[in-house]
Amino acid sequence: MRAVAALLLLAACSGASAGSDSGAAYTLPLGPDGSSAPLVVPFDGVSDGVAIDVTAPGCFRLAGAPRGSGAPRAGRFVFALEGELEVAFEVIDCATLTPIPANDTGAALEVTVTPFVIRDIDRVPLRLHFEPDPSLARELDDLLAPAGLSVRIETTAEAARTDATFHAGDVDALAPLATLAPGAIDVVLAGCLRFDDPIFGPPATLDAYTPRIPGGFGPADAIYVRGADCASSDPIELEPRALARLIAHEVGHVLGLHHTVETDGSTDTLDDTSADNLMHHNPSRAAALGWSASQARIMERHLSAMEATRP
Numbered sequence: 001m002r003a004v005a006a007l008l009l010l011a012a013c014s015g016a017s018a019g020s021d022s023g024a025a026y027t028l029p030l031g032p033d034g035s036s037a038p039l040v041v042p043f044d045g046v047s048d049g050v051a052i053d054v055t056a057p058g059c060f061r062l063a064g065a066p067r068g069s070g071a072p073r074a075g076r077f078v079f080a081l082e083g084e085l086e087v088a089f090e091v092i093d094c095a096t097l098t099p100i101p102a103n104d105t106g107a108a109l110e111v112t113v114t115p116f117v118i119r120d121i122d123r124v125p126l127r128l129h130f131e132p133d134p135s136l137a138r139e140l141d142d143l144l145a146p147a148g149l150s151v152r153i154e155t156t157a158e159a160a161r162t163d164a165t166f167h168a169g170d171v172d173a174l175a176p177l178a179t180l181a182p183g184a185i186d187v188v189l190a191g192c193l194r195f196d197d198p199i200f201g202p203p204a205t206l207d208a209y210t211p212r213i214p215g216g217f218g219p220a221d222a223i224y225v226r227g228a229d230c231a232s233s234d235p236i237e238l239e240p241r242a243l244a245r246l247i248a249h250e251v252g253h254v255l256g257l258h259h260t261v262e263t264d265g266s267t268d269t270l271d272d273t274s275a276d277n278l279m280h281h282n283p284s285r286a287a288a289l290g291w292s293a294s295q296a297r298i299m300e301r302h303l304s305a306m307e308a309t310r311p
Contacts, residue, residue: 009273022181028109032101032104036063043082043112051075051216051308052073052078052079053111053112054089055110055111056091058091058095059071061092063090070097071218072168075212075294076215076305084266086100088303091107097169114308117304121303122150125253126154126247127153127155127183128187129158129188130158132155139155144248159177161189162190163193166195171211171219174222177220178222185215186221186223188222191233192229192230193230213304214255245278249278252278254277255302259279260277272294273295277292278290
């Protein structure tokens with residue numbers, strides 16, 4: 001059985017702000033093979049896109065997504081809406097990120113569907129859990145300017161630089177590092193960050209990490225930056241430009257961008273990106289600067305989705 005989402009006419013059309021009450025909730029039962037019932041989003045002729053927030057009993061991914069992708073327990077999916085959209089999801093093993101049967105016969109996914117229109121949003125809201133160097137905002141603005149973006153920064157209580165070991169299917173160790181809140185992208189200066197892949201190990205040290213692409217919904221939903229030496233546990237102080245590169249790169253992930261080039265040489269699906277891009281897997285690389293037109297459009301779409309789902 002297909003679940004058909006009845007899109008609500010956006011309050012934004014009459015000038016009001018479309019908040020989280022624009023979302024409609026649905027339950028998608030899981031079949032024995034671990035696949036959900038399809039969710040159908042009709043085209044209303046008004047909305048430019050739709051944000052689909054999913055809560056699952058374990059790890060899951062969009063049906064048909066590449067091997068190795070997935071979200072732990074919750075995640076957001078943002079789509080352009082140019083006609084009727086039909087999507088489905090599948091539960092996956094949190095260690096191997098491969099499909100598994102739904103052992104619980106009553107298992108289901110809880111889904112919230114929020115339509116949105118593209119808004120002229122050029123400021124990325126960041127909430128820093130540390131006291132920044134005064135030049136950090138300027139460095140971030142310089143890096144984001146080619147995409148037509150700048151940052152709006154607020155600061156909150158400084159988080160302790162706590163170590164965390166995690167992997168893509170289990171980010172629980174990141175959750176206690178800081179108290180997160182909606183309304184902005186949280187940026188946490190952590191201690192040592194170790195990515196411990198249960199299949200390919202051993203643990204690898206990361207400079208920064210974002211649990212989901214895109215971000216915006218789910219546990220530990222923030223940008224985490226390594227702020228300690230993993231061997232000595234001594235704090236490290238990044239130069240503002242170096243820190244800005246890491247944060248801008250992770251902002252790209254939060255706003256829906258994948259690496260243009262991965263460590264194994266594979267590339268993203270956009271036709272106007274290259275290795276000389278800030279979304280290279282190594283954003284500290286000297287030539288890793290700038291954004292493509294397609295990337296700018298994706299980030300614009302995701303910023304509009306964030307605004308539409310803002311409480």
